[in-house]
Amino acid sequence: MRNVLFFGLVASLVSGCGALITPRKEVEIGSGVDKELRKQYRFVDPSDPVTGWAKEFVAPLQAGSAAFRNPSEIGGFKVAVIADDKLVNAFAAPGGYTYISTGLLLQAESCGEVAGVLGHELAHVTQKHGVKSLEQAIAAQQLGELIFGQGSITSEAAQTILQILQGTTFSREDEAEADAVGLQIAERGGYNPYGLALFFQKLLKLEGGASMPEFLSSHPATDSRVKAVRADIRKRYGDKYKESDVKAQKCQKTKIQLDDVKQRIRGKQLKLVAQ
Numbered sequence: 001m002r003n004v005l006f007f008g009l010v011a012s013l014v015s016g017c018g019a020l021i022t023p024r025k026e027v028e029i030g031s032g033v034d035k036e037l038r039k040q041y042r043f044v045d046p047s048d049p050v051t052g053w054a055k056e057f058v059a060p061l062q063a064g065s066a067a068f069r070n071p072s073e074i075g076g077f078k079v080a081v082i083a084d085d086k087l088v089n090a091f092a093a094p095g096g097y098t099y100i101s102t103g104l105l106l107q108a109e110s111c112g113e114v115a116g117v118l119g120h121e122l123a124h125v126t127q128k129h130g131v132k133s134l135e136q137a138i139a140a141q142q143l144g145e146l147i148f149g150q151g152s153i154t155s156e157a158a159q160t161i162l163q164i165l166q167g168t169t170f171s172r173e174d175e176a177e178a179d180a181v182g183l184q185i186a187e188r189g190g191y192n193p194y195g196l197a198l199f200f201q202k203l204l205k206l207e208g209g210a211s212m213p214e215f216l217s218s219h220p221a222t223d224s225r226v227k228a229v230r231a232d233i234r235k236r237y238g239d240k241y242k243e244s245d246v247k248a249q250k251c252q253k254t255k256i257q258l259d260d261v262k263q264r265i266r267g268k269q270l271k272l273v274a275q
Contacts, residue, residue, distance in 0.1 A: 020135045023073045030095025032158030044081040045271040050261050055079045056254040061119055064188030068181055069126035083272055089214040092121040094130045102265045111258050112249035116196030120182035127181060129174045130165060137164045179229050190252040194243040197229040
């Protein structure tokens with residue numbers, strides 16, 4: 001009977017009439033993925049000032065994201081910092097589990113650039129891009145029993161989900177939507193929306209080198225994409241913002257600033273989660 005119900009849900013999903021993953025299940029999946037990620041990476045301790053800064057930083061962006069999806073639906077965004085200076089990446093798992101690496105923070109020149117990146121990542125969650133990718137994988141690979149058949153998400157299921165998410169490259173349409181929604185989230189959070197365009201441009205200069213940013217492998221960027229972001233900003237906001245002002249933008253509603261965060265990272269002062 002359970003199989004009949006599941007395949008009925010799959011049929012509904014494929015026909016566009018429903019969704020397999022409810023917000024509650026989305027958070028459960030995200031929690032399982034978070035546990036698996038903590039086996040792969042070193043994390044900055046929640047009590048460290050850098051993690052505190054990251055949570056404070058995302059708070060106004062979360063408020064800005066409410067225009068696209070009520071964050072209370074997933075219990076808000078859960079923010080963590082990955083302690084890896086060579087990893088230049090940020091990503092968000094289903095359920096609002098949001099990650100940013102120390103390597104990306106070191107590369108960013110201003111809080112406006114960080115806001116652009118994190119606004120983009122929050123947009124993937126508000127627009128349910130990761131959830132949709134998982135639903136497609138469930139339908140195609142018949143993973144329903146693994147994910148839905150055991151009640152809570154098991155470690156085995158979380159590992160499978162993480163592999164799917166890590167192996168997924170969002171479509172051009174999803175990336176374009178995340179750019180458009182993300183810059184609005186950043187702007188609603190009090191930031192110059194040109195931050196994402198500037199950060200993409202900066203990372204493009206590193207593309208093809210020995211240390212190509214991981215962010216570009218999961219979010220492919222081109223000069224035309226950067227131009228499209230700039231054009232969208234001009235269309236939405238006219239001359240309200242100048243791209244040259246991004247470099248001087250301070251962090252909104254945080255106790256410390258990005259320079260303080262960088263100094264703590266470079267000085268090896270981070271308190272890490274015990275392994």
